[in-house]
Amino acid sequence: MTLEQHISQVLKERYDLEVSVELQETRKEFDGDHTLVVFPFLRAAKGKPEEVASTIGQDLKDRGAIKEFNVVKGFLNMVMDQNVFTDEFKAFCESNNLGLPAAGSKGKYIVEYSSPNTNKPLHLGHIRNNLLGSSVAKILETNGVDVTKVQIINDRGIHICKSMLAWQEHGNGETPESTGLKGDHLVGKYYVKFDQVYKAEIKTLIDGGMDEEQAKKQAPSLVKAQEMLLKWEQGDSATISLWETMNGWVYEGFNTTYEKLGVSFDKNYYESQTYVLGKDDVLKGLEQGIFYQKEDGSVWIDLEGEGLDHKLVLRKDGTSVYMTQDIGTAIQRFKDFEAKGMTYVVGNEQDYHFKVLFIILKKLGYEWANSLHHLSYGMVDLPSGKMKSREGTVVDADDLIDSMVADAGAISKELGKIEGMDEAEQQALFHTLGLGALKYFILKVDPKKRMLFNPAESIDFTGNTGPFIQYTYARIQSLQRKGPEGLSFDWNTLATNSEELTLMKAILAYPSTVAQAAEALSPAVLANYTYDLVKKYNGFYQNNSILNAESDERIAFRLLLSKKVGEVIASSMNCLGIQVPNRM
Template sequence: MNIQNTIETQVKKAVAQVYSINLDTLEFQPTRKDFEGDITLVTFPMLRQIKTNPVQLGQSIGEYLVEHVAEVERFNVVQGFLNIVINDRFFIEEFIKIGNTPNFGKLKPPRDAETIMVEYSSPNTNKPLHLGHIRNNLLGYSVAEILTASGKKVYKTQIINDRGIHICKSMLAWKKYGEGETPEGAGLKGDKLVGNYYVKFDREYKREIAELMVLGKTEDEAKAEAPIIQEAQQMLLKWEAGDPEVMALWEKMNQWVYDGFEKTYKSLGVDFDKNYYESQTYLLGKDVVARGLQKGVFYKKEDGSVWIDLTDEGLDEKIVLRSDGTAVYMTQDIGTAIQRVKDFHINGMVYTVGNEQDYHFKVLFLILKKLGFEWANHLYHLSYGMVDLPTGKMKSREGTVVDADDLIEQMTLTAKQISEELGKLDDYNEGEKAELYRIIGLGALKYYILKVDPRKRILFNPEESVDFQGNTGPFIQYTYARIQSILRKSDFDLTAEYLEAGDYELHEKEKELIKQIQLYPETVQQAAQNHSPALIANYTYELVKGFNSFYQNVTILGTQDEVEKRFRVQLSKVVGDVIKSAFGLLGIQVPERM
């Protein structure tokens, strides 16, 4: 809060006046809950320059502040800590400013705002989205929203991996065993249908490997010689050669998958400004490698392959072009990054990719810097941990993946069961109930995943996430709905101007709540700097805990004092607005009633 800057200036003046010493820095912290105060000056570090005891130092500074800073009401000294009490008028005036600030906590990007691209999702077109993709999508979307709220211009994108041997596996299995099956005919989303054939390919491949091993082949020989894998490899060569029949099959099955993905994205509440497709980007970067070779950034080995030596940077040698002239993933990523800067004139990028790719992105960012791109200093790998279930790991080839659509549906059903047990929805019609279950279920899923630091691995427990108590999405949503109920029952115009400071005396719970609300803009900025939705999630939980403590300790609508009632209702409204804003940054809806 700005009051800290005022106090800091005055403390330096006090020390200069009383002790004739100029201080460069001061250490402040929030006052501990077991002491009276709003902000605490730590005087211990000052004793290196000021030869006195800490209590006497705190006393002299405190007396100076009471005399020279209108907002400072009183103080107390506990050893080397000067606890400063700020008067109610300051907090009421701050609250009035907040109440009259549209989109409090969020900055509107200026015309010359830094422009960032956030990449997330980036699925393969051989299977539906799964639980791992959910964490990726939720993180990427939320970080994009947080960066926007922090005052940056943001573009959201994905690169769809729509080529390669894994895509051909699904295509070949459908061609061999599908008998013309379509998503409409099967009553399945297209991505699920294609995913079934990916699993079918793996089963047939394993069967053929086992048969060849019975005939005396080693496992490696059997894997290489199995007819079905050789057919898939031939199909890939035909795709690369532009064979009309293979291309037509590829386009048809990919479209099935895209249509399926779109439904999942809509259910999950995420979107993109542009899709990039690997089939259109896999040749990018080769010309950049050629130029880098001329500049000496890369070097060529005897077999004609092109490499970069990063051993001086603590990494190793990395291939960027094969001996036959074909690109590797690194080549494509170099070219795609450069293309995106051309397309959107961005200053930096955030890549939302699992932590198994940490090394890849270290190398990519270093190569782009060595190639001389200034924007390469503003690239960030939003590295995240795996998501596990109580039942163990997931394997897509074996069909043991937790499907994203199935999980969303399960979360909605779990929310329904728990809500019905609580029995508070008697006046809802069936449509209202269904929408509420969806909002609660998705809110539980998103919050449970986003409240954890992205770098940490998660054990996801669906039932635990829908608990209406504790650090959960439904607990926060329920508090928001409680606030809306208070507002509906209030008997005055909520659109009226916020009260003037006057002589209103704050209850300690009101003051605590205002202090918590004040932290929201700073939290948004910190979350943007750290690319961490967890900071927003846990801030919101602390705000809700503060509101519930306020709700339990003061009378809101029942008070006979009209000024007190109006202030407390308006305070409740602002808390609700901040909850809704913060949850919006997490991509979570809040219900008006629960």
């Protein structure tokens, strides 16, 4: 019987109370393992906090559920027999899977993330998106879910035509090969070029006496881009060919970045193929009266009942809008994968869009619509404010990754601990450390919150960072290499000190922390847990000799404890997409 169950029984028998019991860990300044807050029971118990707590404590002790207890105000601190923890830890070690659920034991789930436009390279905002999506997928997998990772690539539309047009008119036939530029950067260069030309044209028109509104609509570049979009939709072969070529460059560039980031997808959806999806579903919904049609032919949904307004789902010319596509794409995905739920990793600027989308899908009667989730994350701000591509204040993904790797290299060389590693090993290590620092920096922050990135201050490698955790792992591996083999100890006679006990408890919390992170879809939960574990381990390491402990039994136990800490670190860092080095 668990301690919670014991407490439930005591409450029932003594006070006729039927409540769910929630325990918390006893704070370190008090004596005990678990703490029960008794204030909620005072009304039924009709007593003072101290008396009630003491009564419950004594009952629990009499039943043998706890070893000792003490009462501070309304807090009942309970001390467990140490064997409870060593027994649990023994089972944990013997299970050999860190207490985690079996792979694929919890059904199928879809995670959508990244969703880039093919007109410019990825930037820091995409990095947060990619790391979150990729990590959430890994966390779910680690928690026993069968995850399918998908992205939708926004490969069509007026914005794509803009870079195509600019390249056509000003590109002089440049290619990634001829310029040595990464394909996505080359295309991005022409997206910027378009904007420059467009703005100049507007200025000329305004100077010629036109008002701004008109000028923005009539600037020749925009008109030409619109013509190009029309040609694309008509399937004009020259336009399609240019589109394919330039998108091909972009995909090659994206793949390089994805590879460096260590993210991947099980299936790509392309907007050029899905943008017609959803129209049929909307028309069907129109027949059922879920949508209504205005006189001009446009189709809408009335969401005033939900406290929202009216939303357009088909234009008057019958073409789709963003919402229509998302309706169709969602339906398509559940046909493709028969998942029980899906999460969209998309910035919080689209909160309203997803609110509406989910309501519509529910109204259309899809059962799975109740298990849709928008993982809405905050923007990454710079000290100067929001990143704006047109103002050139974006932090480019490739540049950032490269500079992190370079920083890792500089620091490693300065510390001089990597002698004997060949060049390739060193480069791999710098990559592991640089990306570890970057990923941890981003993932340790609660996804919902916006975060600040200051390019002037490089990301730390000391303190609450990825490399700090990686360093602890590397030290543990060093111990394992140096430790004597063949030593053993007897669990039954094992007496642990307080630091060892603290560590065991922290290790044992791993599976429930993974479950919590999966529930909250939050890598930050795991990052904070791991940091806490590592700090505890380092404190233990500092104060307790492992290889020179007082007995062979002690050495064996501490090596096992260290090994398990290492395994938990490796597993949780894997959930964050962070690799761990054997030396650094």
